[in-house]
Amino acid sequence: MLIKNVTMKRFIYFFIFFLLVTLSLFFIMNKLSSKTVENSLINTSKGQIEYTNRILEDIVAEASLYGTRFAADNDVRFFKSQLQELSNYDYQMKMNEIRTSLEDILISSHAIDSIGIYWRFDGTYITTSHDPLSVQPFKDISERGWRTVNNSLYYFALYPYFREPGKTAPIEYVVGVQLKTDYLKNVLENAISGESSNAFYLVNNSVLWSNRKVDGNIAEAVSRVAKADTPETIKSDFRSREGDYYILSKYIPAIDTHLITYTRMSDFLDPLNRNRHVFNISIFAILLLGLYVIYLFYRNFYRNVHLLQKKFHHVEQGNYGTRIMHKTKNEFSGLFNSFNHMVSEIQGLFASLKTETELRRSAELKQLQAQINPHFLYNSLFFVMSVAHSSPDSVIRMSKHLAAYYRYMTKLERQDVTLASEFQLAEHYLTIMSLSKQIRYEISLPHELSDCPVKPLMIQPIVENAIQHGIEERQGAHQVVVRAEKQDNGILITVADDGKGLAPQEIARLESRIQYEASPEGTRGVGLWNVYHRLINAYGDSSTLHFIQNDWGGLTVRMHIALQPEEGGQHATVDCG
Numbered sequence: 001m002l003i004k005n006v007t008m009k010r011f012i013y014f015f016i017f018f019l020l021v022t023l024s025l026f027f028i029m030n031k032l033s034s035k036t037v038e039n040s041l042i043n044t045s046k047g048q049i050e051y052t053n054r055i056l057e058d059i060v061a062e063a064s065l066y067g068t069r070f071a072a073d074n075d076v077r078f079f080k081s082q083l084q085e086l087s088n089y090d091y092q093m094k095m096n097e098i099r100t101s102l103e104d105i106l107i108s109s110h111a112i113d114s115i116g117i118y119w120r121f122d123g124t125y126i127t128t129s130h131d132p133l134s135v136q137p138f139k140d141i142s143e144r145g146w147r148t149v150n151n152s153l154y155y156f157a158l159y160p161y162f163r164e165p166g167k168t169a170p171i172e173y174v175v176g177v178q179l180k181t182d183y184l185k186n187v188l189e190n191a192i193s194g195e196s197s198n199a200f201y202l203v204n205n206s207v208l209w210s211n212r213k214v215d216g217n218i219a220e221a222v223s224r225v226a227k228a229d230t231p232e233t234i235k236s237d238f239r240s241r242e243g244d245y246y247i248l249s250k251y252i253p254a255i256d257t258h259l260i261t262y263t264r265m266s267d268f269l270d271p272l273n274r275n276r277h278v279f280n281i282s283i284f285a286i287l288l289l290g291l292y293v294i295y296l297f298y299r300n301f302y303r304n305v306h307l308l309q310k311k312f313h314h315v316e317q318g319n320y321g322t323r324i325m326h327k328t329k330n331e332f333s334g335l336f337n338s339f340n341h342m343v344s345e346i347q348g349l350f351a352s353l354k355t356e357t358e359l360r361r362s363a364e365l366k367q368l369q370a371q372i373n374p375h376f377l378y379n380s381l382f383f384v385m386s387v388a389h390s391s392p393d394s395v396i397r398m399s400k401h402l403a404a405y406y407r408y409m410t411k412l413e414r415q416d417v418t419l420a421s422e423f424q425l426a427e428h429y430l431t432i433m434s435l436s437k438q439i440r441y442e443i444s445l446p447h448e449l450s451d452c453p454v455k456p457l458m459i460q461p462i463v464e465n466a467i468q469h470g471i472e473e474r475q476g477a478h479q480v481v482v483r484a485e486k487q488d489n490g491i492l493i494t495v496a497d498d499g500k501g502l503a504p505q506e507i508a509r510l511e512s513r514i515q516y517e518a519s520p521e522g523t524r525g526v527g528l529w530n531v532y533h534r535l536i537n538a539y540g541d542s543s544t545l546h547f548i549q550n551d552w553g554g555l556t557v558r559m560h561i562a563l564q565p566e567e568g569g570q571h572a573t574v575d576c577g
Contacts, residue, residue, distance in 0.1 A: 015290055015291075015294060019283060019286065019290070022283070023280070023283050026279060026283075037268055038246070038265060038268075041193070041246075041263060041265070041268060042235065042246060042248075044193060045191075045193060045197070045246075045248055045261055045263060046233050046248060048190060048191045048192070048193065048261070049191050049199075049233055049248050049250050049259060049261055050233070050250070051190055051191075052187060052188065052190045052191040052199075052259060053250050053252065053259060055187050055190065056184075056187060056252055056255075056259065057252070057254070059111045059179065059183075059184075059187075060146075060155075060252075060254045060255060062109060062111060062112070063111070063112060063155045063177040063179060064155050064157075064177075064254075066105055066109075066112065066115065066177050067115075067144075067155045067156065067157035067175050067176070067177045068157050068161070070101075070102070070115070070117060070157070070175045071144075071157035071158065071159045071161050071173075071175045072159070072161055073101075075094070075097065075098055075101070076098060076117060076159075076173065076175075077159065079094060079095075079098065079119075080119060080121075080122075080124075080172070080173075082094070095126055098117065098126050099126050099127075099128065102115040102116075102117075102126070102127070102128045103128050106128055110180075110183060111179055111180055111183050111184075112177060112178070112179060112180065113129075113152075113178045113179060113180040113181070113183075114127060114128045114129035114134065114177075114178045115127065115128050115175070115176070115177050115178070116128070116129060116134060116135070116138060116175075116176045116178075117173055117174070117175050117176075118135060118138035118139070118173060118174045118176070119172065119173045120170070120171050120172065120173065120174070121172070125138070129178070134178075137149040137150070137154060137176065138156075138174045138176055141156045141158070141171075141174050141176075142171070143156075143158065144156055144157050144158045144161075146254060146255045146256065148203055148208065151181065151208070151209075152178055152179070152181055153178070153179045153181075153184065153255060154176050154177065154178050154179075155176070155177045155179075156174055156175065156176050156177075157174070157175040157176075157177075158171050158173075158174055158175075159171070159172050159173050159174075159175075160172065181209060184201070184209055185209050185210065185211045186211070188200065188201075188209070188210065188211055189211065191259065191261045192261065193263060196263055196264045196267040196268070197261060197262065197263035197264070198210065198212050198214060198215075198261070198262055199259070199260060199261040199262075200214050200219070200260050201257050201258070201259060201260070202219070202222060202223065202226060202249075202257065202258040202259075202260050203256065203257050203258075206219075206223075208257070215240075215242075215262075217238075217240060218238055218240075218245065218247065218262050219260075221236070221238050221247070222236075222247055222249060222258070222260050222262075225247075225249065226249050226251070226258045226260070227249075227251065230251065231251065231253075233248055233249065233250045234248070234249045234250075235247070235248055235249075236249070238262070242264065243264045243265065243266030243267070244264070244265045244266050245262045245263060245264050245265065246262070246263055246265055247260065247261070247262040248260070248261045248262070304328060304332040304335075304336075307324065308324070308332075308335070308336070308339065311323075311324055311339065312339075315343060315346075321343075322343065323340050323343070324336040324339055324340060390436075394435050394436075397431075397435060398432050398435050398436075401428040401429075401431050401432050402428075402432065404428050405425060405428045405429070416453040416454065416455060416456075417453070417454060417455075417456045418450065418451050418452065418453060418454070419445065419449050419450060419451070419452040419453075419454050419484060419491070420445060420449075420450035420451065422454060422456070422457075422458060422459045422460070423443055423445045423459065423482065423484070425457075425459070425460050426443065426459050426460050426463045426482055427441075427443055429460055429463055429464065430443070430463065430480060430482075433467050437467075437471075437472075437478075438478050439467070439471065439478050439479075439480065440478055440479055440480075441479070441480040441481070441482070442479075442480075442481045442482070442483075443481075443482045443483075444481075444482070444483040444484070445483075445484050446484065446485065446486065448486065448576065449484050449485075449486055449491065449576055451576065452491060452576040454491075454561065455534055455535075455538050458493075458531060458534065458535065458559070459482070459493060459495070459559075461527035461528065461530065461531050462495045462527075462528070462531060462557050462559065463480065463482060463495055464527060465527055465528055465557075466480055466495055466496075466497040466499060466554075466555070466557070467480070467497075467499075469499070469500070470497040470498075470499020470500055470501070470554055470555055471497055471498070471499040471500075471554075472499070473499060473500040474498075474499045474500040474501075474553075474554070477497065477498045477499040477500070477554065478498065479497060479498045479552065479554075480495070480496070480497045481494070481495070481496045481497075482494070482495050486576065487560075489542075489562060489563055490542075490543070490560050490561050490562045490563045491560070491561045491563070491576070492558060492559070492560050493558070493559045493560075493561070494556060494557070494558050494559075495556070495557045495559075496550050496552070496554065496555070496556040496557075497552070497554040497555060497556075498550075498552035498553060498554040499554045499555065500554070500555075501549055501550075501553050501554045501555050502547065502549070502555055504549075507547045507548070507549075507555075510525075510528070510547055511545075511546070511547060513525065513529070514528050514529045514532040514533075514545065515532065516529070528545070531545065531559070532545045535559065535561070539561050539562050540562055542560075542562035543559075543560055543561050543562045544558075544559070544560045545557070545558075545559050545560075546558045546560075563576075
């Protein structure tokens with residue numbers, strides 16, 4: 001609708017309606033944001049509690065394994081039966097051998113505090129503990145399993161280990177494995193998200209261990225909702241004067257214990273609520289200011305705007321000789337002068353269209369390159385975490401190559417780099433992958449091609465694609481070859497792997513998909529799509545990206561970079577001397 005047909009009253013109504021809609025949308029977005037933050041925190045906490053649960057399961061399995069192992073150990077089983085045959089010295093040496101075997105376990109395990117073996121009929125007790133009262137829990141054990149004794153967690157195994165149903169066999173000896181209480185407390189740190197959360201173990205509706213002080217009201221609330229008949233993580237809410245909490249409970253059947261975490265949500269949502277109040281005040285202030293601005297607009301600027309609109313309409317009709325001759329003493333004077341200058345320079349603007357098009361293509365190229373850069377970072381961090389569990393030496397080697405990679409990235413001050421530096425970047429990546437996977441690679445770059453200028457990040461995404469979608473999707477695959485060779489009309493770069501490979505129909509679909517103008521949805525396929533479009537944008541349609549099956553059964557990617565630009569084109573020229 002034209003401005004001249006809009007009455008002031010309707011404009012004010014529209015302005016107020018617009019502000020009300022904006023305020024309503026903000027309230028909705030604030031609720032959604034709060035819900036999103038809450039769901040994100042809950043999902044993060046669930047992930048942490050599941051991770052902590054897996055650690056505890058490993059600890060429980062380890063202790064159970066050692067208990068069962070010594071319950072069935074031949075040296076332990078026949079120790080008492082050899083009593084008549086052994087001298088006192090040999091008897092003492094046999095005890096020392098058993099004690100040494102127990103102590104060897106403590107050296108290799110961070111979670112186990114002590115291991116003891118107790119023979120019922122004569123009270124013989126061999127243990128790694130220095131506590132003279134540590135034998136007491138062994139005397140009353142009648143069945144194998146986990147027990148909480150004096151605020152410590154034990155696993156007890158019995159011999160005979162297997163008993164026939166309905167028959168009661170006398171217990172010859174008891175093997176007890178005691179876990180470190182401090183270690184179990186430290187495991188709780190994996191389930192905590194900052195100062196606003198806490199974690200503890202709940203046994204028989206009472207707090208067993210925690211590194212921090214536990215809110216008694218929360219512990220009481222948890223004891224009412226904790227269930228031992230479900231393997232799922234249970235979420236519940238709790239409100240108190242200190243704020244709103246969400247509580248997560250995970251039952252660990254093996255040790256009959258609940259793993260509990262609770263987080264105060266108000267610490268995260270209060271800033272959002274404060275922002276909402278500030279926004280509400282701002283909206284009402286803007287409403288009052290807007291009404292005043294509308295009044296000034298109607299009184300001082302309406303006619304000038306209408307005149308400017310009419311002149312613009314003349315320009316739309318092709319009348320580039322139209323001018324605004326009306327003189328004003330306000331801000332519109334400069335605007336009218338700018339309009340007159342714009343019309344007189346319209347032909348110059350048409351002449352600069354070519355330049356604008358080139359700038360747009362350059363911006364598209366930078367955008368495509370920017371989409372690639374984060375892609376390798378995410379995968380590299382994942383591999384660093386994987387290698388960190390192996391050995392410090394591997395972490396050092398991987399960190400060295402990651403540092404070299406990002407030193408290369410941060411020094412990309414030019415649009416072009418050398419082919420040697422691109423191959424070195426690919427070698428850094430393959431070295432990182434070989435540290436965490438059984439991968440062998442070969443890189444071949446002729447000396448005469450080392451100084452060839454190319455666009456950055458043209459090879460690494462293809463190598464990364466060979467690893468992720470080739471080798472990792474085929475069992476036993478482990479080879480990657482990266483080569484470069486000079487041809488009469490350009491440079492041919494080949495990346496081959498013995499991975500999953502693609503059928504001819506899949507190759508045809510892939511080559512068709514990377515030629516689409518719009519990038520693929522999600523992250524799959526973005527790397528090859530970016531490489532193809534940067535290749536075409538920089539070196540013209542004579543450059544190609546092809547995919548073929550190789551003799552290994554995997555996929556070979558051939559990237560041809562044209563040496564000369566196309567006729568009349570604006571593409572880069574590759575000069576290798």
